Amino acid sequence: MDSASSDRTASGQHLAPTVARSVKVLVVGAFGVGKTTLIGSVSEIEPLRTEERITTASVGIDPGQPNKDTTTVAMDFGRITVTEDIALYLFGTPGQRRFWDLWSGLADGAVGAPVMVDTRHLEDSFEVLDQLELRTKIPFAVVVNQFPDSPAYPLERVRAALDLLPETPIVECDARDRQSAVLTLITLVEHAMTFPVFQKVNA
Structure with missing residues (x-):
């Protein structure tokens, strides 16, 4: 798989002179679905992370995830x-419900959102979709992140x-793979371009 760091050259720190549109995208999903991984895979700049170690204080509050010892607490x-x-400027949201009040501010000016889901915990995505539709009203695409032990369901069944x-x-999408993640974001942008919000932001 491609390494995100291998694509971050010194010249990649600055926008190319051909870039005419800068588009804000909100990356959302439940706890542990791969939002931080996706942003880290594709970012051409060193990504900003606000991860903290998961402590016993979150037991009974946040969902338990084996092999996950950090979590995003701001963006x-x-x-x-x-x-x-x-x-695209990518803003990843925290997945835990207790941080959802941050969504409104992060969504301001965004033209679209990839909603990342994990088929092992698909039920966790219902509240995320409700939150997105109620608080942001922005176009979205659903991204089924492929974990090694995820059940493989036909996409129409997930739909x-x-x-x-x-x-x-x-x-x-495999959020660890740069090409797979970039293609996912392109799908979102193509969808968002059909909505007035995209034209308004980029007028």
């Missing part, structure tokens, strides 16, 4: 130039389980 941030003229509209994009 993640990265940047990726997806076409010659469009750069039905999440009660998505027919026009809502749903894609599979």
Whole structure:
């Protein structure tokens, strides 16, 4: 798999002169679905992370996840130039419900959101989708992150389980793989471009 750090050259720290549009994207999902991993995989700058170690104080409050010992408590941030003229600024939200009050501020000015889901814990995504629709009203695409032990369901079955509209994009992604993650973001941008919010922000 591609290494995110191998793509961060000195020249990649600055926007290319051909970039005409800077687009804000909100990366959302439940706890432990791979938001931080996706941003770290694609970012052409050193990503900003606000991760803290999970302590016993979160027991009974946050969902338990084996092999996960850190969590985002404010936001993640990265940047990726997806076409010659469009750069995405990625803002990753915390997954725990107790941090959801941050969403409104982070969503301000965003034109779209990839909603990352884990088929091992698909039920955790219902509240996230409700939160996104109620608080932000921005276009979104659903991203099924492929973990090594995730059940492999047909995407249309996942669509039905999440009660998505027919026009809502749903894609599979390996958040650790840069090419896979970039293609996911391109799918989101293509979807967002059909909405007035994209044209308004980039007018």
